[in-house]
Amino acid sequence: MPSATRRLLPSKLPRQRRSRVTRARLLEAAARVFAERGYAGGTTNHIAAEAGLSVGSLYQYFPNKDAMLAELMRAHVAEGADRITERLAAAGSPAAPRHGGLAARLRPFVDAAIDNHRDSPRLHQVLFEEAPRPPEVLAELHELEDTAVVVVAGLLRADPDVCVPDVRLAAWFTVATIESLTHRYIGTHATRGCLDLDAFSDELVRMLAAYLTGGAAGMVSPSR
Amino acid sequence: MPSATRRLLPSKLPRQRRSRVTRARLLEAAARVFAERGYAGGTTNHIAAEAGLSVGSLYQYFPNKDAMLAELMRAHVAEGADRITERLAAAGSPAAPRHGGLAARLRPFVDAAIDNHRDSPRLHQVLFEEAPRPPEVLAELHELEDTAVVVVAGLLRADPDVCVPDVRLAAWFTVATIESLTHRYIGTHATRGCLDLDAFSDELVRMLAAYLTGGAAGMVSPSR
Amino acid sequence: MPSATRRLLPSKLPRQRRSRVTRARLLEAAARVFAERGYAGGTTNHIAAEAGLSVGSLYQYFPNKDAMLAELMRAHVAEGADRITERLAAAGSPAAPRHGGLAARLRPFVDAAIDNHRDSPRLHQVLFEEAPRPPEVLAELHELEDTAVVVVAGLLRADPDVCVPDVRLAAWFTVATIESLTHRYIGTHATRGCLDLDAFSDELVRMLAAYLTGGAAGMVSPSR
Amino acid sequence: MPSATRRLLPSKLPRQRRSRVTRARLLEAAARVFAERGYAGGTTNHIAAEAGLSVGSLYQYFPNKDAMLAELMRAHVAEGADRITERLAAAGSPAAPRHGGLAARLRPFVDAAIDNHRDSPRLHQVLFEEAPRPPEVLAELHELEDTAVVVVAGLLRADPDVCVPDVRLAAWFTVATIESLTHRYIGTHATRGCLDLDAFSDELVRMLAAYLTGGAAGMVSPSR
DNA sequence: CATGAATGAGGGTTCATTCAT
DNA sequence: AATGAATGAACCCTCATTCAT
Helix, strand or coil, rough: HHHHHHHHHCCCHHHHHHHHHHHHHHHHHHHHHHHHHHHHHHHHHHHHHHHCCHHHHHHHHHHCHHHHHHHHHHHHHHHHHHHHHHHHHHHCCCCHHHHHHHHHHHHHHHHHHHHHCCCCCHHHHHHHHHHCCCCHHHHHHHHHHHHHHHHHEEEEEECCCCCCCCHHHHHHHHHHHHHHHHHHHHHHHCCCCCCCCCHHHHHHHHHHHHCCCCCCCCCCCCCC | CHHHHHHHHCHHHHHHHHHHHHHHHHHHHHHHHHHHHHHHCHHHHHHHHHHHCCHHHHHHHCCHHHHHHHHHHHHHHHHHHHHHHHHHHHHHCCCCCCHHHHHHHHHHHHHHHHHHHCCHHHHHHHHHHCCCCCHHHHHHHHHHHHHHHHHHHHHHHHCCCCCCCCHHHHHHHHHHHHHHHHHHHHHHHCCCCCCHHHHHHHHEEEEEHHHHCCCCCCCCCCCC | HHHHHHHHCCCCHHHHHHHHHHCCCCCCCCHHHHHHHHHHHCCHHHHHHHCCCCHHHHHHHHCHHHHHHHHHHHHHHHHHHHHHHHHHHHHHCCCCCCCCCCHHHHHHHHHHHHHHHHHCCHHHHHHHHHHCCCCCHHHHHHHHHHHHHHHHHHHHHHCCCCCCHHHHHHHHHHHHHHHHHHHHHHHHHHHHCCCHHHHHHHHHHHHHHHHCCCCCCCCCCCCC | HHHHHHHHCCHHHHHHHHHHHHHEEEHHHHHHHHHHHHHHHHCHHHHHHHHHHHHHHHHHEEECHHHHHHHHHHHHHHHHHHHHHHHHHHCCCCCCCCCHHHHHHHHHHHHHHHHHHHHCCHHHHHHHHHHHCCCCHHHHHHHHHHHHHHHHHHHHHHCCCCCCCCHHHHHHHHHHHHHHHHHHHHHHHHHCCCCCHHHHHHHHHHHHHHHHHHCCCCCCCCCC
């Protein structure tokens, strides 16, 4: 395409971009609507209206309601994974890991979990508890969790402070506890407007550290 | 009701009993249907059919679908509370409490939680995650949890092995951890058919004991 | 069931009968609506309204719109087959077949075809031309036609007046001509209000007789 | 349009031609789409895409979907008429008509009918059976048929071999039989992949000849 | 009290058509 | 002229709920 022609089509890229923007607007609208009214109560008309569009437009970007849900789920899962990676990278950079003991090494996970739930605990709940979860998305979720367990198991094995009889089980407990308690804490305390995330994360780290060091005081053998 | 009238209804008690039986049958049917098909998928016709009745009859016992749900929730909550009471009574009776250390004193709570989820994890999930929870029922749930936290806090304070900076927070962590992890463990492992509840409860007790003793060693063996 | 009890359930049979009546009413309504507005234009709401019911009721008797169509088709096909049988039985009874020549033996088929189209040419058209014909119904239709061809072929072979090079082909031509021309004649002339079915059937019989006798003269009087 | 203006549009003719080409491309696309997906299933978006255009452009050439349908119908009808004319011209030219007998004089009509259906039986079916036929187009169709009947009636009257009591009726039968049977034959046998058009047309001519000669013997061999 | 046919608001989805670019 | 995103009326269907029997 000659550059002369290109000047006549200034709207091509913008058009695609505009498409992406509209898509994103719809997804955001869906997120808001689902969070507010639940999955069943959030109709496609609501979503379209919230996005400032008509139903018909919605269906030009998504084949059906469930597809929006699935995309929202995938996005949340991916975002969650990213946040863990980020936190780990940030923590693992200069010199951090070796210093500060086990508690410091657990922090990134806890912080990532908090990040994941803070934004919109209600949406998270709708997405992963209330809404119908297509098996594929469920599988993705399980896979992510399994990965997390494996990764954590590796860290536990390598950690000098850790002392547990069954590393794999301990890894599952660690992951599940972080995830579940964070979800629960934010879920139950957010509506009451009385959440103290620092206190929460400190306590959570304390619990896990105590658990993983075998309850031993001066922690020694990270035996396997 | 005047006694004169009562004499005209000699079958009153039986009638009331039959009523109660029918009501119960409907609730059980609802439980089965919800567990099998989810909340949205479990229609009133399904429930009536499962109970061997017609829809019309269903509406003579319950004003609407959500009322069944609410009652089911209440029943589950009550049953859960009962189970804790029972377990505590059983554990606390003759000589148990003082012996066996903290781990032994935590066991009843863990066992009660497992009891509560083992029966029908799917129904539990539908009731407390998928279905729309009327605020009143939610409030009831919160209240129960608060009560549990208060009770546990009392126990922790009285426990010689416990050493935590914030008893109330520790009580919340204890209750939440037991409840959440049990739910999660049974939920994710039941479908895979690989759940080892003994190992799970041992580990859970271990974790809580380590946490509550402040990571101090000397835990009594988590005998069972 | 004791006869005493039976008296308490006078509504059982009636109820089933009422069901059947309602079903039939819906089908008739569908027939009218389809005939008037075509398949696409005949909405389920129209049909329900025409039957004096609401949409919901319609869906208690038919799983979906196409099912009504299919049933209507099947009914028409079955009715068509019955009419041929009847006509043949009527014609073949006393002594008819051997007398009157080929023309007389063709008449029942022509008369049956006319019967099939006279009632509601527009509905017939909608059912078998406009509407989406599910493959199974199409197969049924083809089967019926094949059967007709086979039967007619048998008759042709046994007929002393018939003289054709390829009996099977002639049978197909006979069946197709009767069916197609009748459909066309009634379709195009009914709206104009100028249809003379006697003249038509006489001519049709004349044509087929001339064809099947190999164009040989001397046909016995094609009187009627 | 004033000539002054015309000079400003030097590309007028090319532009008009391009317009015509685009129109034609759209119509062809519509034909393909309708043939493949039926009338209801063939959306304007499908058609535009098939033509390599956007919906918006489609609506610059046609006011609405039905207009395309009507045009397609008209084109088919016109093409049909043309084919008859051609065939008659070809047959009636040098010496043909008088020789070969009635059968030979019927052939062109049969051949034209076959031509009309062979190309795309499915499209023909969609156009003239499945799709909603606007009354005007229907009228056109009737008119064409009437014309054909009149023409054929003239031929029959002039034909030495023809012997029928009612020429007009015979003409209608002739036209209707050719058209209907050809449609039916190709329609039912094309999908089965077993159509022998020569055998079919021979038989059709045989039937009509026998009919029109009043069943008189002595038909000239239906040579071809 | 039981029944189950009837109701109808409301939901998801489609697609002919329009219009700003 | 071309584009394709946007529109929204209309369709099919579901299901909680009612009511005549």
